[in-house]
Every structure is written in structure tokens, then in C-alpha cells.
Amino acid sequence: MTNIDLIRALVERWATAVHAGDLEAVAKDHAADIVMFDVPPPHDGIRGIDAYRDAWPGFFAWQAAGGSFEVVELDVTAGSDVAFAWVLLRCDSPEGRARRPEKRLRVTLGLRKDRGRWSVHHEHHSFPLETA
Amino acid sequence: MTNIDLIRALVERWATAVHAGDLEAVAKDHAADIVMFDVPPPHDGIRGIDAYRDAWPGFFAWQAAGGSFEVVELDVTAGSDVAFAWVLLRCDSPEGRARRPEKRLRVTLGLRKDRGRWSVHHEHHSFPLETA
Numbered sequence: 001m002t003n004i005d006l007i008r009a010l011v012e013r014w015a016t017a018v019h020a021g022d023l024e025a026v027a028k029d030h031a032a033d034i035v036m037f038d039v040p041p042p043h044d045g046i047r048g049i050d051a052y053r054d055a056w057p058g059f060f061a062w063q064a065a066g067g068s069f070e071v072v073e074l075d076v077t078a079g080s081d082v083a084f085a086w087v088l089l090r091c092d093s094p095e096g097r098a099r100r101p102e103k104r105l106r107v108t109l110g111l112r113k114d115r116g117r118w119s120v121h122h123e124h125h126s127f128p129l130e131t132a
Numbered sequence: 133m134t135n136i137d138l139i140r141a142l143v144e145r146w147a148t149a150v151h152a153g154d155l156e157a158v159a160k161d162h163a164a165d166i167v168m169f170d171v172p173p174p175h176d177g178i179r180g181i182d183a184y185r186d187a188w189p190g191f192f193a194w195q196a197a198g199g200s201f202e203v204v205e206l207d208v209t210a211g212s213d214v215a216f217a218w219v220l221l222r223c224d225s226p227e228g229r230a231r232r233p234e235k236r237l238r239v240t241l242g243l244r245k246d247r248g249r250w251s252v253h254h255e256h257h258s259f260p261l262e263t264a
Contacts, residue, residue, distance in 0.1 A: 044205070
């Protein structure tokens with residue numbers, strides 16, 4: 001598998017794990033020093049894998065109540081040991097999805113190959129700000 | 133200069149150009165195929181350098197009326213030909229800044245070295261969603 005194939009598979013596994021609420025699988029390919037810009041605050045980011053793990057349980061409860069988390073488009077740019085990827089996802093309730101089918105969660109990932117294995121060192125999640 | 137130094141300088145130049153409203157300098161180190169996730173919609177991103185250029189003039193008018201655009205923290209991860217960077221910026225009116233000094237614009241950049249020169253192929257801007 002090429003580096004692009006490996007990273008595409010990593011992202012697809014991660015999205016499936018988010019939808020399933022499987023915290024071990026969500027955090028598995030993430031580095032100890034990850035910096036995450038989440039949809040809600042804090043403004044200066046979630047820092048470190050312990051804080052990253054703590055960010056998920058509330059969102060898993062919303063997923064379990066009928067939320068979607070589906071990759072619509074995924075683009076990966078990979079060198080030999082550094083890569084980035086952007087992802088557009090459907091992330092909505094069934095009602096929200098019927099009302100606003102064009103709504104997307106945007107995710108950008110920064111990755112490094114550490115000891116032969118790709119891992120996520122940066123992750124940025126956002127929705128467009130409709131009132132901007 | 134190392135690749136990290138080159139990219140740090142690129143980001144500082146870009147931020148200075150945004151604050152100055154200098155469109156040529158803002159777009160200078162950006163690739164023809166850039167995909168930008170901007171603060172406002174469209175949900176599936178701004179695609180291509182012409183659309184990227186069109187995104188700026190309205191924001192420049194706001195900058196000229198007293199907005200700040202100052203790098204607070206910048207982190208770069210660079211391989212030999214692919215890199216990513218995240219940036220926290222103060223981006224606010226003087227009144228907003230006095231009221232909410234912790235507010236940050238979060239920017240993530242994906243870069244490639246093309247013919248010996250780094251350029252931005254992906255750019256993701258967002259504010260945290262306070263109501264999330």
C-alpha cells in the first residue's frame with residue numbers, strides 16, 4: 001500500500017470508530033502530543049492525547065441518538081514522513097440532514113510517520129459560520 | 133534556512149499581507165489547486181486560486197476598519213516536500229478584543245514544495261462555536 005492508501009484507510013477507520021463510539025479505535029492512530037481544534041472551545045485547542053480522549057464521550061452520546069458521521073470527500077497529500085488530509089463529512093441528526101443536506105463538517109489532519117506508522121499530530125474540526 | 137524556517141517566514145508574510153489588505157502578497161505562495169475551508173460557507177470549500185482571491189476583499193475592508201490579524205502561536209511540521217502548520221491568531225475588532233481577549237482564529241495549512249518553493253495547497257480557518 002502507498003502512503004496515500006495507508007492514510008485513507010486510517011481516516012476511514014477513524015470515522016467508522018467515531019460513529020460507533022469506540023474510543024480506543026478513535027484514539028489509536030493519534031500521537032501523544034496531538035493538538036486538536038475542536039468545534040467548541042477552548043480557543044487555544046485541546047492539547048495532548050488525554051485531553052483528546054476526553055473530548056469524545058459527549059459527542060458519542062449524540063451519535064448514538066441518531067447522528068451521522070459519514071465521509072463524503074477525502075483528499076490526502078503525503079510525503080515520505082509528513083502528510084496532510086482534508087475531509088468533508090455528513091455530521092447531523094436525521095432531521096437536520098433532511099432540512100440542510102448541504103451541511104458539512106470540515107476536518108483537516110496533519111500526520112507524521114513515526115517508526116514506520118502514520119499517526120495524527122494535528123486535527124482541526126469546524127462547521128461554516130452561517131452568520132459570518 | 134531550514135524548511136521549518138522557510139514555512140514560518142511564509143506564514144508571517146501571509147498574516148502581515150492579510151492585515152495590510154495586500155491581495156497579491158496574500159495569494160503569492162498559494163497553489164492553483166488550493167482548497168480553502170473559510171469561516172463562512174460554502175460548506176464544500178473554496179476551490180482554486182481565483183475563488184481564493186475572491187474570498188478576501190470583504191475581509192480586507194473589515195481589517196481596514198480596525199480589525200486585528202496577529203499571529204499568537206505558530207507550529208510547523210515539515211518533511212522534505214510536504215508540510216503542515218497550525219496557527220492561532222488574534223482576529224477581532226478593538227471592542228471585541230477588549231471584551232473577549234481569549235478569542236482566537238484557528239488556521240491550519242497544508243503545504244507542498246513545488247520546484248524548490250513551498251506553497252499552500254490547503255487552508256482551513258475557523259472560530260470555535262460557542263453554542264456547540
